[in-house]
Amino acid sequence: MKVRVFVGLKPGVLDPAGEAVKGGLHHLGYPDVASVRCGKFFDLDVADGPDAEARVAKMADQLLANPVIESFRVEVLP
């Protein structure tokens, strides 16, 4: 099964890259952009099973995200 893990900075954690992108959008003529947060996603192909989603969440917690500053969301892809 295919699973997608979204990883992003927790609210309140300064995102220097997001701030830079926001500045770029302002320069491009979109002054209404109030905030940009950058993140990333991982597409995993894992063995089917009732615990697959929980296992992927554990992988995200152990490696894909750093829980000190990041949170994650697991989504099963069709």
Add this chain to the structure above:
Amino acid sequence: MNVGVVTFPGSNCDADFRRAIDRVEGLRAVALWHKDTDLSGVDAVVLPGGFSYGDYLRCGAIARFSPMMQSVARFAAQGRPVLGVCNGFQILCEAHLLPGVLMQNRDLSFLCKDVTILVERTDTPWTRGLANKLVLPIAHGDGNWQADDETVKRIEGDGQVVFRYQSNPNGARNDVAGLCNAARNVVGLMPHPERAVDPLLGGTDGLGFLTSLVEVLA
């Protein structure tokens, strides 16, 4: 006394560090390889700077799982001296041997210059006898130390901040340039002591880290 310097794929300050160690009377550098688990009986371990595993995922995130790091974690848990510099500091944070995380510099730029740091603790094996202020070079894109409020409060209360920038170059919380663990045997910092061991190259403020070790291990 033997000091191990771990080489990961992408480490680039390992040779400099071994040379710095060998300049100090009483110390001998031992090269350690990331795939090995044997610490070769060293008395202290250094994780050098560089770009281990290409900084993939997050700086230091992959190096943490290398076989050698499992041995280093056990060594640290025994209270033996461990020092992480730059990428080594990032690895120690990812491995949870030190608190917090090193994020991208506030202004997004790679910083390569001398900085002045204030020494707040001289009761670690790496900082005994250091002056109050040191001038050391930094060279990093991800040196912006961050942690949640609770962690910051805890480590400030516990006195785990070892070094602070006199003038904050990267946005690090509370001007943190380097930290130690609660037991004080594990120290990490962004500036490079191994690049300041020869007056010809701009200063010798980095030598104190190693002479401190000689005193502690004697």
